[in-house]
Amino acid sequence: MATEYLSITWDQLQADARRLARALMGAPPVKGILAVARGGLIPAAIIARELNIRRVKTIAVESYEGPRAESRGVVRVLEQPFLEEEGAGYLIIDDLVDTGETAHVVRELFPKATFACLYAKPLGRSRADYHVREVGQDIWVLFPWDMAPAFSPPLIETAK
Numbered sequence: 001m002a003t004e005y006l007s008i009t010w011d012q013l014q015a016d017a018r019r020l021a022r023a024l025m026g027a028p029p030v031k032g033i034l035a036v037a038r039g040g041l042i043p044a045a046i047i048a049r050e051l052n053i054r055r056v057k058t059i060a061v062e063s064y065e066g067p068r069a070e071s072r073g074v075v076r077v078l079e080q081p082f083l084e085e086e087g088a089g090y091l092i093i094d095d096l097v098d099t100g101e102t103a104h105v106v107r108e109l110f111p112k113a114t115f116a117c118l119y120a121k122p123l124g125r126s127r128a129d130y131h132v133r134e135v136g137q138d139i140w141v142l143f144p145w146d147m148a149p150a151f152s153p154p155l156i157e158t159a160k
C-alpha cells in the first residue's frame with residue numbers, strides 16, 4: 001500500500017523524458033517506438049521528438065488488482081501491433097515499472113526490443129534496460145495527467 005506520493009509536474013516529466021532520450025542516444029539505432037498505453041504515450045511522444053523517430057506504434061494493456069499487495073495481477077494485452085524480427089530495433093517506452101509485470105508481458109511479445117521507462121521501482125527495475133529515476137516501492141507516483149489544480153482552504157479553517 002502506498003504511504004507517500006511523488007507528484008511529477010509536466011515540466012519535470014518533460015525534463016525526465018529528455019534525460020531518457022539523451023541516455024538512449026548511446027543505444028543502437030532505433031527503427032521505431034512502441035508506446036505502452038496509456039502511461040507510455042506522452043513519454044513516447046517526447047522521446048520520438050527528441051530522437052527524431054517518426055514510426056510510433058502502441059500496445060494497449062490493462063491490469064487487474066492481484067490478491068497480494070505486491071502483485072498487480074493479470075496483465076491483459078488488448079491490442080498489439082506487428083513488429084518484424086521480434087521487435088529488434090524497436091524501443092518500448094512506458095512511464096513506470098512498478099511490479100514489472102507489464103514490462104514482462106510486453107517483453108515476452110517482443111524479446112528483441114529495448115525497454116525504457118522514466119521511473120522504476122525496485123521490484124520491476126530489472127525488467128527495464130533504461131530508466132532515469134528510481135522510486136521507492138511504497139511511493140505512489142502521481143503523473144501530471146492524474147492531477148488537477150484545486151483550491152485548498154487555509155489550514156486554520158479546516159481545523160474549525
Ligand SMILES: O=P(O)(O)OC[C@H]1O[C@H](OP(=O)(O)OP(=O)(O)O)[C@H](O)[C@@H]1O
Binds near residue numbers: 038039102103
Ligand atoms: O510494473 P507494473 O506493476 O505492471 O506497473 C506498471 C504499469 O502500470 C501503469 O499502467 P496502468 O495499469 O496504471 O494503466 P494506464 O497507464 O493505462 O493508466 C504504468 O503505465 C505501467 O504500464
